[in-house]
Amino acid sequence: MYRSILTLLIATIVWYGQSCTMHSSNQAEEEALPDKISYNFDIRPILSDKCLACHGPDANKRKAGLRLDDPESAFKILKEHPGAHALVAGKPELSEVFLRISSQDTSALMPPVNSGLKLNAREIKLIEKWIKQGATYEKHWAFVAPKKPELPEIDNEDWPRNEIDYFILAKQEQKGLSPNEEADKERLLRRLSLDLTGLPPSLELMEQFMADKSDNAYEKAVDQLLKNPAYGEKMAVHWLDLARYADSHGYQDDGYRTQWPWRDWVIHAYNTNMHYNDFVTWQLAGDFLKSPNGWSGPGTASKEQMLATGFNRNHKITEEGGVIPEEYRIGYVTDRTDLFGKGLLGVTMECAHCHDHKYDPFSQKEYYRLFAFFNNVKEIGIESVIGGPDTYAKKPLMEICDEDVKNILSFVNKRDTNKLIVSVMTDLDTTRKTFLLKRGAYDAPGDEVQPGTPSSILPFNESYPKNRLGLTKWMFDPKNPLTARVYVNQLWQQFFGKGIVKTAGDFGMQGELPTHPELLDWLAVDFREHGWDIKRLVKQMVTSATYRQSAVITPEKLQTDPDNKYLARGPRYRVDAEFVRDLVLSSSGLLNRQIGGPSVKPYQPPGLWEGATSGRGLLSMYVQDHGPKLYRRGMYTLIKRTVPPPSMAIFDASNRDLCEVRRLKTNTPLQALIMLNDPTVLEASRVLAAKLLEEKTGIDDKISKAFQLIVSRKPKEKEVSVLSAYYDKELKGLDKSRAEKALAVGEYPIPKKVDKVQLAALMRIVSTIYNLEETITKS
Template sequence: MRQPFNTFSKLRYLIAMIVGFVWVVQACTNHASNTADEESLPDVVSYNFDIRPILSDKCSACHGPDANKREAGLRLDVPESAFKALKEHPGAHALVAGKPELSQVFLRISSQDTSTLMPPVNSGLKLSTREIKLIEKWIKQGATYEKHWAFVAPKKPALPEISQKDWPKNEIDYFILQKQEQKGVAPNDEADKERLLKRLSLDLTGLPPSLAMMDQFLADKSANAYETAVDKLLKNPAYGEKMALHWLDLARYADSHGYQDDGYRTQWPWRDWVIHAFNKNMHYNDFVTWQLAGDFLSSPKGWGGPGTPDKEQLLATGFNRNHKITEEGGVIPEEYRTMYVTDRTDLFGKGLLGVTMECAHCHDHKYDPFSQKEYYKLFAFFNNVKEIGIESVIGGPDTYAKKPLMEICDEDVKDLLSFVNKLDTNKLIVSVMTDLDTARKTFILKRGVYDAPGDEVQPGTPNAILPFNESYPKNRLGLAKWMFDKQNPLTARVYVNQLWQEFFGKGIVKTPGDFGMQGELPSHPELLDWLAVDFMEHGWDIKRLVKQMVTSATYRQSAVISQEKLRTDPDNKYLARGPRYRIEAEFVRDLILSSSGLLNRTIGGPSVKPYQPPGLWEGATSGRGLLSMYVQDHGDKLYRRGMYTLIKRTVPPPSMAIFDASNRDLCEVRRLKTNTPLQALVMLNDPTVLEASRVLAANLLRENSGVTDKINKAFRLIVSRKPSEKETAVLTTYYENELKKLDKAHAEKALAVGEYPIPKEVDKVKLAAMMRIVSTIYNLEETITKT
């Protein structure tokens, strides 16, 4: 008998219908998702670019190079281990080429049983559906392993085929455009001439273009106008200063020894040499070899006679004496000496090879194929320096440099070291590198502890990168030869990537200090290899490489971003627009001083102490030595470029620290880029910014021109373009309003900043009003942004 269709039955029926509908929708969604995943898989799965990143992120902690952390005796990063029978289940294999159904790796990562699922549930790691399907497809295709891409010597690929053949300016653009066409994006038009010149001038000199340069470039209608501007800027002495800044970060240059006493050091002649080397276009192989091993070179003008290094070659080795050095009593000398050697080794790995060798200091590297033994073989190259852990306590001029050292006399500056800006006849000493006559023994340090020596090791290099050629001397000169061996896979790639980062905001490899398994994959691997090989083929010529980058169509694009590009490529990975980011801290200062007319353009010399809030040093010091109290400089020293500001490691310059400058404790190959309210407060209140506003305002008021012309000129000097009519109108109105409300008392208060004298004949009310206009322009976001 049919039951009545009551309310309860209706409800149950409705629930069943809903559940069924949801099941169908989920099934369809899963099918669509799986289909989309299948479609997004590459035709040929690459171990390097598809599989290794998954293993590094999700598996290597337990199944990677670190034997101490390895589970079940299984190592997945090398085929010898991955294909052999499992230790705990001899009848099973982690991988069976062509057969995912027999491969325990695939069975475990795709298991629905949480007791066998890998990675374990409690690890917090989980593979996505796409990652599982990638591994499955890779196994089906034979599970072919490849050596890590960064440890294979680069080969120069052919230029790729592109559709838009009229866009490229040079070879770089073919690689960039090919990727854009693959991803369905199109490059921006070239930036307008004003913005393009500002970008170029900031990138090549760290300074804004002058009015004369702007007018000349705008007036030049020739086809090679841009290249002419590039060549002119490359010859500007400020180019060496701009290029040196990144190297100072990498080399951890500072003006103090560090640690608690943090005494003064005179390492600035090495900085002068770096600027000089970039300006004379010293090629990268010589530039680095001199810094690593200048004390092993020979010269007719040798310091100790012909066949020994000259003083310039020796000065270059100050590169590896920039590390922190203690002057505190009570320390254990051998502990600190070991720390110095460790610092040099870690700098070599991160700064010059782009790998995290420091991770192997205490144990085998957990992700990269570097053993602890190999770390200490590299350590051995830097372990023979004639130094001790603590040489002397903080004091007078004799402690400004630590042995081994070199004295620079007035005769040196007249002759070989003419680039050193020695301002007086006082004794000038610099820490350099020289080795012991008999090699110091090097041991593996158990857990990295200085007093726990293990097995003795000889100088050597990581085999995974390039075995050390036994024909090379087993000293730092041999290490430099190994670095510039054409088969070394890292040296050229790493520096090319660092330079790319300087001009485009981030490297082709986004992690410039980590080309290893945990680093980012290159966004354009073929371009990176092409540039690296081309760099080597042309003698490691830095200026040529710089010109290649800045003359490319890729570099010249407008930075304007559409909503579509913001949605499809928010990080500008495919470089379909020009770079846009805040300039470095030192260049913020340089732009302000240069545009105001205050900049002291002297190159080199001792570091200076500009305006700084009182009490900072005094509140963070042991109370001993030359740097126990901040004694501000005066006169022209107040207006030196930002790179010459004295860096005391324990209390770095505050305004520059707020703009993300390095405190130079350790090697730094990439600065953070932040945007904080403190940065806006610096631009509004820093004495240098306010003084520059006042000085530029006074210069404008003394000119025989109208208010509008004065405002337009200020805008061009600071922003490097002509203002729009609306911008001029807003600023003019602001000036007129300030004139009305300011009285003499308020004007004098506003003008009472900085030491540069106020012209006696100027109207102080007008000066204060114009000063506020200039300050407003300095505080525009566009002013300190590279666009």
């Protein structure tokens, strides 16, 4: 019987999957063809999916000597069929590409029947129309400087709140979709607060917002949250991923490092709304800038400008004896080059480290020309082995004294008089020669190369200095097609869950196409035209009608747009690892809101570090912190690269080995176990329960307040009723011994006069609320 039921269930699932696929395929085939066919957006995706495996850039797998992604090859006479051409502009009937993809003869059909690939009717019509229109190839869209398009025409002109909405609605109307209504005020404020501060809204802010009936109530809340110092902390987390910030050097010994003052600077830069061009220039080339303060350090840069360059010293550094210094020094330069490509340009430059890029127009020589900008740093492959304070930072370095913190670096949270050192960037007095490395091997130098940039993106302006400062000028040249697009896309990803280009670190040929290319270009140009103002861009996004939609999904929308590519509903996804912790600490009242300072070591299962260590250095054993340090925000948790914080790793946090611009979002049972058993969650449940018991209110009111603090909305009567019944059950089932055992978690003191049985019972109610899916979901 069970086997029959299982067979029926499998058959149903297979049928449903096939019917959905057929519906999706039919819908795609029925969609009208564009008036003007674009190679980039209409044709290349078809070729990439169905043709380029045999007729693409990989010479080893290429068939018939034909390369369809290269117009020179595609228009030539075919080797195996003299007199025939793969493409004849304007004449599909003479173009072998069209004849073969539309053939009824299976021996001639392309792709071959045994490949399992097949073009649908719409794809064939697109290629036919493209050939009729001249079979025009285009430079890859991401390597063409963006131009600001006109706002598209839309039917529902009452919906948009700003320019973003015109582009979103135009695409929805094209796809037969319509936007959701605006989210209710409670959920909207929670979404906004989590996005701008990483924290749930306070009760005071909730009451203020709910009571404000003015037309600009929401905009006032946006402005208030943008001024909150927690904004800088929230925004910094993505940048720490990109910059591969950690509190250890990495590799086997994985010793301690003191790079956290750079993290304090990033928070400060976001809070003071440092514009993106300066923000990046200081980090890439602050040591080349002229200081208004006239600090007498390397060059004439100020100490703050020098501190910003710590950005490019966050990479892993070895402290192990017996290594080949030049091999590791080359590795450090490679890391900086690859970060520049992925994090700031959104391209996979690292693929050209050993050979010419297979898919993008980057030669190996161009890779090493870019490499040359980062090859002149005054560093060596191994400076010192793991040990005392002198190894916490590697040369070139900068010392920060109490006088600096008092007068220049007031944002650095230095609480003691100990010497503080940070690794920074300083170049050699003479230029180190750079060579192309054969197969990428450090000991196989080829031709010497000079600093330069990939010409397919933008040739390097020879009037710029050939150093990192010149590289930043190239980055922010109005003709650079990538800089603005890439950062706009990364910001969009933070607020909407996915970037307009989903592959945020790959805008190249193998990356995904933008869902809204005109919007991406409009935002990129607008961002540049307004001085690279980050807060202005953030406000644009979160005040749009697109952002303010309800996240409710109908069966029709789920079927038409399951991934919400066209944004006909609000974003809904789990908050990042650091903010799971922040939400728990903040709602319970435990959160230590101090900004910056050294990283801390909260509760962690015993033995993790000791089981994965060389046994040397300050981080060979885990010594947990105590007191207020236990309740710092998640971004301040110490990250040891070889053993990253386990609770955060389970929620997909980066271990900061390499530049990361997009975190994965997984959903595993381990995440549920963290919420049920993590000492921080249980302690927060106990502390909040104790505070509620001190209030002279009934149990329903206590439960309602806990729910509102944690979920940021007033609970429904049924929710209160269920939780209240659970409380009564726990109260009857607990005795003092079991209650004391349940309460024995965390270091925060238990009030002396509290009824421990009541406390344990209410603690379980609060823990239940923390374990609701809604609690850690932004919706």
